[in-house]
Structure formats: C-alpha cells, structure tokens
Amino acid sequence: MKTVVIGVIGADVHAVGNKIIDHVLSENGYNVVNVGVLSSQEDFINAAIETDANAILISSLYGHGEMDCKFFKEKCVEAGLEDVKLYVGGNIVVGKQDNAEVEEKFKEMGFDRVYMPGQKIEDALTHLKEDLG
Amino acid sequence: MKTVVIGVIGADVHAVGNKIIDHVLSENGYNVVNVGVLSSQEDFINAAIETDANAILISSLYGHGEMDCKFFKEKCVEAGLEDVKLYVGGNIVVGKQDNAEVEEKFKEMGFDRVYMPGQKIEDALTHLKEDLG
Amino acid sequence: MIQNKKIPLEDFLNTRKEVLNQWETGSHPDLKLENAVKKLKNIPNHKNFSYVLKKAKSEGRTLIQPRAGVALIDKHIELLQFLEKEGHADFLPATIDSYTRQNRYQNAEDGIKESQRQNRSLLNGFPAVNHGVDGCEKVFNAINVPLQARHGTPDARLLTEIIHASGWTSNEGGGISYNIPYAKNISLEDTIEYWQYCDRLVGYYQEQGIELNREPFGPLTGTLVPPSISNTVAIVEALLAATQGVKNITVGYGQGGNLVQDVAALRALEEQTNSYLKQFGFSDVFVTTVFHQWMGGFPSDENEATSLIGYASTVATLGNATKMITKTTHESFGIPTKEANAQGLRASKYLTNLLKDQVLSDSKELTNEITQIKREVDILMHAIVRVGKGDLAQGIINAFKSGLIDVPFAPSEMTAGKIMPARDLDGKIRVFEFGDIAFDESIKEFHRNKLKRRAKKQKRELSIQMVIDDIYAVANGNLVGQKGEEKKHDN
Amino acid sequence: MIQNKKIPLEDFLNTRKEVLNQWETGSHPDLKLENAVKKLKNIPNHKNFSYVLKKAKSEGRTLIQPRAGVALIDKHIELLQFLEKEGHADFLPATIDSYTRQNRYQNAEDGIKESQRQNRSLLNGFPAVNHGVDGCEKVFNAINVPLQARHGTPDARLLTEIIHASGWTSNEGGGISYNIPYAKNISLEDTIEYWQYCDRLVGYYQEQGIELNREPFGPLTGTLVPPSISNTVAIVEALLAATQGVKNITVGYGQGGNLVQDVAALRALEEQTNSYLKQFGFSDVFVTTVFHQWMGGFPSDENEATSLIGYASTVATLGNATKMITKTTHESFGIPTKEANAQGLRASKYLTNLLKDQVLSDSKELTNEITQIKREVDILMHAIVRVGKGDLAQGIINAFKSGLIDVPFAPSEMTAGKIMPARDLDGKIRVFEFGDIAFDESIKEFHRNKLKRRAKKQKRELSIQMVIDDIYAVANGNLVGQKGEEKKHDN
Numbered sequence A, B: 001m002k003t004v005v006i007g008v009i010g011a012d013v014h015a016v017g018n019k020i021i022d023h024v025l026s027e028n029g030y031n032v033v034n035v036g037v038l039s040s041q042e043d044f045i046n047a048a049i050e051t052d053a054n055a056i057l058i059s060s061l062y063g064h065g066e067m068d069c070k071f072f073k074e075k076c077v078e079a080g081l082e083d084v085k086l087y088v089g090g091n092i093v094v095g096k097q098d099n100a101e102v103e104e105k106f107k108e109m110g111f112d113r114v115y116m117p118g119q120k121i122e123d124a125l126t127h128l129k130e131d132l133g
Numbered sequence C, D: 001m002i003q004n005k006k007i008p009l010e011d012f013l014n015t016r017k018e019v020l021n022q023w024e025t026g027s028h029p030d031l032k033l034e035n036a037v038k039k040l041k042n043i044p045n046h047k048n049f050s051y052v053l054k055k056a057k058s059e060g061r062t063l064i065q066p067r068a069g070v071a072l073i074d075k076h077i078e079l080l081q082f083l084e085k086e087g088h089a090d091f092l093p094a095t096i097d098s099y100t101r102q103n104r105y106q107n108a109e110d111g112i113k114e115s116q117r118q119n120r121s122l123l124n125g126f127p128a129v130n131h132g133v134d135g136c137e138k139v140f141n142a143i144n145v146p147l148q149a150r151h152g153t154p155d156a157r158l159l160t161e162i163i164h165a166s167g168w169t170s171n172e173g174g175g176i177s178y179n180i181p182y183a184k185n186i187s188l189e190d191t192i193e194y195w196q197y198c199d200r201l202v203g204y205y206q207e208q209g210i211e212l213n214r215e216p217f218g219p220l221t222g223t224l225v226p227p228s229i230s231n232t233v234a235i236v237e238a239l240l241a242a243t244q245g246v247k248n249i250t251v252g253y254g255q256g257g258n259l260v261q262d263v264a265a266l267r268a269l270e271e272q273t274n275s276y277l278k279q280f281g282f283s284d285v286f287v288t289t290v291f292h293q294w295m296g297g298f299p300s301d302e303n304e305a306t307s308l309i310g311y312a313s314t315v316a317t318l319g320n321a322t323k324m325i326t327k328t329t330h331e332s333f334g335i336p337t338k339e340a341n342a343q344g345l346r347a348s349k350y351l352t353n354l355l356k357d358q359v360l361s362d363s364k365e366l367t368n369e370i371t372q373i374k375r376e377v378d379i380l381m382h383a384i385v386r387v388g389k390g391d392l393a394q395g396i397i398n399a400f401k402s403g404l405i406d407v408p409f410a411p412s413e414m415t416a417g418k419i420m421p422a423r424d425l426d427g428k429i430r431v432f433e434f435g436d437i438a439f440d441e442s443i444k445e446f447h448r449n450k451l452k453r454r455a456k457k458q459k460r461e462l463s464i465q466m467v468i469d470d471i472y473a474v475a476n477g478n479l480v481g482q483k484g485e486e487k488k489h490d491n
C-alpha cells in the first residue's frame, strides 16, 4: 500500500476539497496521511518522513500558493525526501492566469505534477498510478 | 409646422418603434405623415411629395436596411426632393457591426443622420430642430 | 367562404399543384408525396420533433432551441453545427429571411448572390424556398437533433412543402399568429386558408403514420400582449390545426415579465388547449408548451442581457414549459454571431438543467392569476364561437373584424389596434383601453382597478406615455416603467 | 469564564491598550477614541452603512455589494472606484487578505513588498492592519458609498479598531462564524471573547450616537449547510452583538439552491432574529438580511456562471433580502479582475432592479418550509440555552463541544463534524447523518424520509458518495447530484 501525505498549505482554510481528496484516495487504496488545513511546509515534510510517504499532494486554494510553496522542493531534498513525488493543485495562484505559464512556474519550483482550477482529485488517479506504481 | 414622413422600409414589419415615433414627433409639434411598415422607397417619396415634407425618417429594424435603402437618395433627387433631410435609424444592418463604419456607409449613401441600435427617437429631437429649424 | 373543415384530399392535391408552381424549386422529385413519405418514415427518433418533445414532456424537462438563420447553405450548416456542439441546443431551427416570408423569392435570390459576393449574410435568415429540397436536406443531414422552420410567413405553403419533404419535422406558424404581427394588409381569410393548407399537409403525413409537430407562434407582437389574448389565439390555432389532422401541437407564450403571471399563463395555456381540444372532439392530440425568452426590447449590456436570459430560463423551468426559445446578448443590436448565440444557449441550458427538479408551487396569487386568465380566455372563445355562428374560422375572422379580439402594437390592419395594455404595480400586464374587446364589465373593472392603483402610486396619469415607458422599461432594467424611461437607456 | 455580559468600559479600555500594541499601526493618533468619534460623526448619510440599509429596507429594495481586495492602497482604490462606477455597487468592501486574517502581519508586509516589486497583487486581499488608519482612510475618502471590512479573522480586534477609526461603518464577522469556517484549533472561548471586544467597540460608538453596522457571516462553510444551522449561528451572534450594545445588525444566509428553501430561510432568519432579540430584551435593534450568491464550487463557463449569478439575484430579490453579496464569472478560477467583478455586479443589479416589485408569494410549500426551519432553530436555541445554564456564550461553546450544534465540512476542530447533509429530490438541503445534533426524533424522521425518497428514486445508497456528488453538482449544472458527477466537470 502506497502512502500519500495530503493537506492544505499556508494560511489556507479551504477544507472541503481536502476532505474529498482524503475520501477518494482512501477509497482507491492509498494510505492517506492528512495534515489538514493551515499546514506549514514543515507539517508536510515531517508527516512524510514519519510515514515514509511516496508522494506529497499539496492543496492551495486561496491564492497564496506561489508564496507558500517557495523552496518546498529544496527543503524536501534537505530532509532526504528527494524521491518523494510532489503534486500541487487547487487554485494555486491569485486570479485567472495562463495555465501553461503557471504550470511551468511550479514545475520549475520542483513539482512533478501541477493541477489547474477545475481539475479534480479524480483526474490525478491515473497519474498517481503511473508515478507510484 | 414642419412635416416629416416616417415609416418602416422594405419587407420589415416591426411596428412598435414606428408607433412610438409617430406619437413622440406629434407630441413635439411635427406634422407626422406615417406610411407605416412594409413601405417601399416609392411610398416614402410619394408621401413626401404630396405633403411637401421637410424630412423623411426611415426606420429599418430587421437587418435588410442596407439593401432596402440603396439609391434612395438618388431617387429623392430625381423626384425633386434634394433638399429634404434624410434620416435613418433602428437596427439598420445585419448583426452587431462597427458603428462608425455603418454610419459612414449610410452617409455615403446620402443620409444626413444615421442612428444606431439603442438610439431612441427622443435622441433625434435636437437634431430635427437643428436641421429643420 | 372559408370554414373550419378538413380540406378534402382531392381539393388539397389540386391546390398543391399550383403551390408547387410558385417557384422553380417546387418541381423537385422529392416533393412527390410518396417520396416524401418514404423519407420521413426513415427519420430516426432523435431527429424527430414529436418524439423528442414527448420524451421531454414525460421527463418534465425543459428543452432549448435558438433562433438562427443565414443566407448560404454551408454557412447555415456551420452555424447549426456550432449551436449543437457549443450551445448544446436540443432542437435546431432555420429562421427564414424576411423576403421569403413575403414570398419575394427574387429578392431572396439577389440576397443570396450578394451574400456570396460579399462573403457575409445580407439576408436576415435562411431562404429555404430558394435553396429547395436539396439545400434543405443537406442542412438536415448535417445535424443530429430535430429541425424546424421558424419564420412569420403569411403564405408559407411552398415553404412548408419544401421543408417537410426535406425531413424537417416541425413548422412554426398559423393563420393568425403569422398574419397579425407579420403583415400589413393581408386578410385573415387568406392566411387562415394558407395555414389550413400547411396543416392539411401535416394531416396527410399523419394519415401515413408520420407524426409531425406544429407550433402556433405564441408571442404575437412580443410587446405587452395580455396573456389571455395570446393564449386565445394559440388555442384557436391549435383547434384549426387539429381540424386538418395535426396530432402534435406545441402552443407558445412569450415572457411577460412577472414570474407569477408568466407561470399562470403557461399553466392556463396547456390546460385550456387540452380542454378545448377535447371539447371540439379531438381527444388524441399531444400538447406541449413553448416559452419564449423576453420578446421585447433587450438591454444592450451583455451581462444584463445574460441575466435576463437567466431569469427567463428560471421562469420557463419553474413553469414547466417543455421547450424554450432562447435569446442572445446581441439581441438589441442585430442578428447574433454564432458565438453569441451559443453563449445564450449555454446560459439557458445551465438553468433549465439546474432547476429541473423544481416547479413554482401553488399560491393564492398563482391560482388567482390562472383563474383570471382562464376566465378571460373563456369569454373570448365564447365570443369567437358566437360570431362564427358555429364556425371557428369565421368566428375568429369576425371577432377580429369587430374588435372582439384585438392585439396591441400590431402592424396588421386586420386587428383593431384599439386595445392598450400597461403593467400593474407588480409588473403583471393589464389592459386600460379595451376598444371593443369581448371582456365583460367585471373583467374590465379588475384591470382598471389594478392600473388605477399603479397610477396612484406613481402619481401620474394612465396614458400612452405610461405605455411607452413600459415598452422601454425592460431594456433599462425596470419592469414597471418609470416616468422618463426614454432618458435612461444610455446606462 | 467568558460570559455573555456587556464588557465594562474600564475592562474594555484596558484590553484596548494591549490590542493597539499588537502592530505598529495601532499607535495612530486617530485611534484615540475622541478623535475617531469626531471623524465618524462627520460621515455623510450616503456613506453610512446603517443609514443606507435602513433606507433600502424601508423601500423594500435589494442592494448589492461585491467582494474585492488587493494588496496595495492605490490599486485597491482603483478597484473600488471601478466597481462603483462600472458595477453600480451600492456598498463597497475591503476583503482582507489571509495573512492578516491569521494576524500574520509580517507575512502581509512581505506580501505588500513583493506585490510592489512584481506590480501585481500577491495577496488575496487588502492588508488593512499594515496599511493602518492613513491607508484605510485614503480608501474611504476615494469612494462615495459605505465601506465595510469583509474577512474571516478569528481575532480581528486590531483590524476592527483601525477600520472604524478610518470611517468604515460596517464590519463582517463573529465569534462563531469567523472561527468554525476560518480556523483549525482556536477555541470558541477565545474567538467569542475577541468578537465581544469588536462588538463592544461598536457599542461604545453607539453610546456616542454613532450607529455602525455589524454583519455576522451567514454562509459558514458555504457547502450544503442546513438553513437551521446557519440561521441559529446568525441569531446567536446577533444576540451576542446586541449584548455589547450593537443596534444595527445584518444577518446573513448563503444560497442553498432550492428557491423555496432559500426564501423560507431568509424569511425565517429575519423573523426569528427579531423575535429572539425581543425575547432577550433588545427591542431597539434594527435588523436586515444579506443573501450570498452561491458560495460553493462555481461552473467554469462564464455564461453559466452569469446565469447562476442571475438565478441567485432572482432568489434574493423574491426573498426580499436587503443586501446581496455578488460573485463573478471568474469564481471557479481565482480572484476576479476588476472587469469581471463589475460584470457580476451589473448582471446582479439588472435583476434586483427588474424584480424589485415582486416577492415570492406564500404557498403551502413555502410556509411549511418556514415552519420547519423555525422549529429546528427553536430546538437548537433551546439546547444552547439549556447547556449554557442561562448564559448564551457558555451555551454555544458547550453546544459545539457536545455536538448539539454542528457545522458540516468545517476546518475547525471546535465543531464535531459528524453531521452529514445531502439534497432531497427537489434540491432542498436535508441531513442524513445527525451526529449528536439537538434535533428531536420527529425532525430526524422528516429529514430521513426526504432523503430516503431521493435514494430510492436515484436507485442508490445514502452515502458519502452521494454527498460528494452533491458538492460537485452545481459546478456541473445539476442541483441534485447525479451518480458520477466527478466525471462531468469538463463540459
């Protein structure tokens, strides 16, 4: 059973998607470790270390995603999590921006998969299978 | 009292605006000669000759205005009505087109005043005063 | 003297020869009835108007249909495919151009040529007669939903022949509703006769086992028409059509603006159409309703227009109409682009779908309004039957002649044009000038009281200026006209 | 132990010193109460929330207000001026950024700097505390309608001080409504105390003859919240505010989706807020209602979004809300541009104005629903008072602790999160998992029956998957979720 850490980063309290992600991934056979809303980068990293996770799925809905995710990959590497897959999704930037540009920005920051508004957790299931086996 | 001929040109049956124009111009002291809907160029010209009109106000709502108004000025001149002011208004072309271009097109055709969708008869009152005195 | 009797087959076939001679496209081999019958029998259910309407009715759904028509066949196909794909239209139309509507096929021909030359449509619709069966069938084959002709043609006999022979399974119109708002001095005798022909053709096909749909044009002039008047016309046309053998009829109503009055009108329309059909001996006609989104002057701001489209969709769905005709954000300017048209459809579909599980529930206000409309319709129907001395066709002709029934703001000289409507305080359409309309004193009292209350509240006279304000109001964002509406339109 | 008692002036002034020390902008001279009082007394009526609300209420109008907030002062002014001019907003907001909401003023400062550097807002709102009185007053002076802070701040004491001292005449929030949906593990004891302070400040100003408006946040999590739960929270917060001397309160409700349930909720909310205020001894509080356009996931198509905005406006107006908070076509993507925001306002205003003369009239369905909501609210209020042993503050804290009242989908650990709502067949929000909520057996039976009927009709289990489908549904154009909603979102 693969383990994934999920949660909502920063000062973000959007809880609905997080609860659904928890349910859908559990139903699909993952061991879900949910750090919940209002979680810091450290909360995600600590949970991933403790549970030996295969992937970290960050949600950011409220617009500050760009600031909140800065140097996250670097910190993961520092913590010895270089092989852990990093996903991010929700409404990860402020406003309606060009999807391709946003994706590139987050890929450059070290995320493996970047999801745009309107992409639901169900859309990530095949990717998770591909990436985690 | 100035006399104006009004009507709706071509195969056009939009009657509501025509009835309002009739009322508003009469209220404002004009002698209104209304040839009604479904009127040909000849209907307008004959009415103008018979009543010694000062202006002809053509309505076209249904989109065929461009075709229906072709050579109207020329026919007026032929009929000795070169001094009669020509106004056209309503929805005079097919579809939402550039206002300035449409205005130019109808001015080239010999119309003195051209009114775009949304311009009501009330908007023409000052012009009529200016033009007819 | 024209009467409401089923046209004998032989007479019909004789007239038919003349009709098919009106323009060269009338000679197409598929206009041989046996060929047309064969073609129509092969139409799959999902492209059959009657079938799709019946299904929607049984599911309680409100389906949507745009207006759309351009001069050239390929462009028209492109347009319809776009509206099907991007707009999720449930039904498609060919809105017919105004020259064809006046049987000016030569003008239409010029319009087609000029449109080809300039590579844009100079016609305000699709000239189906000029394009003939080949053109019309090409359009039909290019889409996946039922197709209907929508027009406003007093004499649509050739047009009707051509579209049905091309697989189009519905035709809008009627001897009254395609005369009064669409003509100036064609007699009702003539237009009723023309439309008896159109209905008889559908009746003929019905006898061959092909159920085509017919749709009287509900909104009439689209301008402050009191519901009882448009409902009466719709019911009369349904009876005239049924007499010719039509078995699938969609009666229509144009949004008035007040939610309760509109839902009441829809419900009264459906109930009374069914009950009058039974009363006249037609027990196997399938009746549905169509609601037209606001038919008067539209706001020019696109967001306001979309909002009005949304409101109309709410009313249609809560009123449980089976079909709704949509408008677009370009309405106040001109014929919409295909994009604008599809956007109107999307906005509409979103709400017909969202609200499909809800209806407006009975309230005292609603049942009172239904009762009021029905009572007025009954009185009008009674007067029509009376002056027809038993014949409905003669009745409606005479009733119009004597002003017993009257339509406001119509171009036609066949209606008295004396009736003058205005809105009451909550925006319901009432009458303040009755002319000779057949309402009894208690009905007139009801209307007068409603309008007096408004005049008092607004501190003004009941006058033509109030009516003009009401006509301008919706485009300005008001339902009940305010003093000086004409000055507000530049918002 | 915190209690629902008016804070003595001395205690308040003591706490105030600490509060003003929380960030450097707390030292502004206008935060001296006598200065603030002078400033607030000079505000003209048309920029005074309480005044404009009272006027709207007396005219039966529904006024509109957007959400809007960006990092920098000048940009925020530009935004608000645009919304006033192009959107015809009746009230303006500063939506506060999320760092400020969590009192992370240093993060907000970084956000301001970064926004200046990149010349675009990297904050999701206006950091009012960092901008201080000078910045906030500059904003206030730049507009011509009343201004309000809208946020979601558990501890908004400093923020509240600053905005009121800057002439902003309304503040959204409350000790419950700005905790449960906006925090994770801050106790209700703390947030109720913080908001007693905010209310006490308003009470102080009231004593000086300045009537400021307060608005509990109605929609809570915006996600399938049963009306009786959000109404109960609103009523409790109104009582808490009134206790501190607040005299002008706008209670809120977020659109649920079913027309009748939404109108019923609005009517029940207004009536019960007034009656509980009287019952608790407050006879001079002026109560209005605010309706929030759909607060859940929005459709991505802009025409569909506008249509939903139009439907919401229809409901608000027919339900006679005094204010409506608008959404935009960008809702599902991110913070809207000023253009998109103004468009949402125009679409909204068009209908609030068009429908101003209509209300939804009483039907059995409507009165039943009002009765149902009121009965549930009464039971919840009763339970709260009971476990508070006479004190409302203790009551609501204990009721949440024991799950007697519970909010679905909340981030906060202070609510049990056991309650599970779902829609019934016509889209009304019902409950199928009650946790420990204080409903009696007959209420539970009512809800269960409604949902059983849906499960039966849809041939499926009452399960969490049904709830997820309901959450996704509106964005897909359905109200009642269908099986497999998650697959439909790419339309």
Ligand code: B12
Pocket: B011, B012, B013, B014, B015, B016, B017, B018, B020, B021, B057, B058, B059, B060, B061, B062, B063, B064, B087, B088, B089, B090, B091, B092, B093, B094, B095, B096, B115, B117, B118, B119, B120, B121, B122, B124, C067, C095, C097, C098, C101, C124, C125, C152, C181, C182, C219, C220, C221, C222, C223, C295, C296, C297, C298, C299, C330, C331, C332, C333, C334, C335, C336, C409, C410, C411, C471
């Ligand atoms: C009501 C209406 C109808 C009714 C008309 C009833 C009747 N017999 O009167 C019905 C339903 C029958 C109808 C039919 C058709 N209509 Co129509 N109709 C309208 C609608 C919705 C309102 C018109 C109206 O009454 N407005 C209120 C009056 C008071 O305003 P008005 O007519 O604009 O007139 C005022 C001003 O324009 C101005 N004005 C007018 N003329 C002049 C002249 C001068 C000199 C001046 C100064 C001012 C001026 O002053 C008037 C009074 O203030 C408009 C769209 C809109 N405006 O929202 C479409 C519209 C005019 N119709 C249109 C069309 C195409 C048709 C049809 C072909 C069917 C179709 N495709 O939908 C048929 C045409 C039939 C025919 N042969 O003419 C199009 C025209 C398209 C274009 N120009 O590109 C419009 C714009 C709708 C659209 N966007 O597609 N229609």
Ligand code: B12
Pocket: A011, A012, A013, A014, A015, A016, A017, A018, A020, A021, A057, A058, A059, A060, A061, A062, A063, A064, A087, A088, A089, A090, A091, A092, A093, A094, A095, A096, A115, A117, A118, A119, A120, A121, A122, A124, D067, D095, D097, D098, D101, D124, D125, D152, D181, D182, D220, D221, D222, D223, D295, D296, D297, D298, D299, D330, D331, D332, D333, D334, D335, D336, D409, D410, D411, D471
């Ligand atoms: C409901 C809601 C709220 C509720 C939240 C209640 C709660 N505590 O949960 C309330 C009202 C409290 C709220 C508050 C705020 N909100 Co809000 N909210 C929404 C709204 C309308 C719906 C969110 C939702 O629940 N959707 C339903 C769930 C199921 O979908 P979801 O959250 O998108 O999650 C799914 C997908 O995104 C995806 N997903 C999410 N994360 C990830 C991660 C991975 C790896 C993958 C693969 C997929 C994935 O899968 C999830 C399940 O399918 C959205 C707009 C919208 N979507 O229509 C705005 C929205 C998210 N909110 C927004 C904002 C700004 C705020 C506020 C700052 C206030 C404000 N300005 O309005 C505060 C923030 C407070 C804070 N500190 O966080 C903005 C964000 C702007 C931006 N990014 O540019 C949005 C987009 C609205 C907008 N257009 O302005 N909000």
